[in-house]
Amino acid sequence: MxxxxxxxxxxxxxxxxxxxDTCSIPDALDALETACLRLVALKLRPGKNLxxxxxxxxxxxxxxxxxxxxxxxxxxxxxxxxRSCGHSH
Numbered sequence: 001m002x003x004x005x006x007x008x009x010x011x012x013x014x015x016x017x018x019x020x021d022t023c024s025i026p027d028a029l030d031a032l033e034t035a036c037l038r039l040v041a042l043k044l045r046p047g048k049n050l051x052x053x054x055x056x057x058x059x060x061x062x063x064x065x066x067x068x069x070x071x072x073x074x075x076x077x078x079x080x081x082x083r084s085c086g087h088s089h
Contacts, residue, residue: 006047010038 017023017031046054053063061068 002050002053003042003047005049006042007039009047009049010035010042 014031014035018028020027023031045051057063057068
């Protein structure tokens with residue numbers, strides 16, 4: 001969820017640039033390129049929201065006093081659950 005929040009902030013900034021009354025085609029292209037570069041950068045390093053979550057967990061399996069547990073389901077089990085619910089990949 002923290003990663004998605006970082007992505008949505010980038011897309012929100014891009015949308016605001018597009019909505020400006022003074023946004024020209026070159027400005028829109030620059031804003032789009034900047035957003036793309038920011039999204040690619042998220043592959044290399046966490047955004048501020050995800051980094052905040054990582055920092056808050058301090059490498060432990062707890063967050064704000066709540067014990068986090070990794071999923072014990074395999075990919076095949078998760079896919080089977082999705083199929084049984086009528087979802088595809």
